[in-house]
Amino acid sequence: MEAAVTECRCDLETELERMIASHEGKKDDLIEVLYWVQDKYGYVPKDVQLIIADKMNVPLSTINGVITFYHLFSSKPKGKYEISLCNGTACYLRGAPRVLERFEKELGIKPHDNTGDNMFSLNLIRCLGACAVAPNITVNSEPRARMAPDLVPEIINELKAKNYTGVIDDETD
The missing domain is CATH 3.40.30.10 (Glutaredoxin)
Known part of the structure; x- marks a missing residue:
């Protein structure tokens, strides 16, 4: 079971990197990328925020600011x-x-x-x-x-x- 979860998570991270690349790392597309992450993961995990910060060259503080400003984003898992x-x-x-x-x-x-x-x-x-x-x-x-x-x-x-x-x-x- 653990292997399936890890594999699934790796697939999502690969898909995330492709998604960011499709936006050519444009900082203006941050909200769209975060929305995609929120939809796929159910929240925006810290490790994914770090990937986004690195790939889009956006400070982590900016990502945290967007997540906390818009109520549709969450940095912790939500209930079913x-x-x-x-x-x-x-x-x-x-x-x-x-x-x-x-x-x-x-x-x-x-x-x-x-x-x-x-x-x-x-x-x-x-x-x-x-x-x-x-x-x-x-x-x-x-x-x-x-x-x-x-x-x-x-x-x-x-x-x-x-x-x-x-x-x-x-x-x-």
Whole structure:
């Protein structure tokens, strides 16, 4: 099993080097390269950041700055199900703190952390742009509107059962 993981990782690193070469190492393409890495690995590992820094001749501090500035990048592994809670003004005023508190209680983690089994990640984001149906969450980038604390256990149980559909609740007020 370990050999398969190592081989897989080597294949990804070879593919990464080809991807960087296809951009001729242009520093302006850093975000595109990081997006590719995030998609392939699920996060941007430190050793991969070092490869990017070397091949693209970009300081590691610049790469870290981009990763920490954009919420779609992560420097640590994410859970299988990434739950992101909107903490923008409308969501906040319509109950996001209570929804967050329920997720924290049910999952046993704080924002920007993973459960011990890496099944769930919990994140806070600024705004999903769906203020009229606040509060909002996303699960693996799929939106869910009109969240309420009592819906949290249902969502977690659906995800655990792998039956989560990601369907947007489009009821009207």
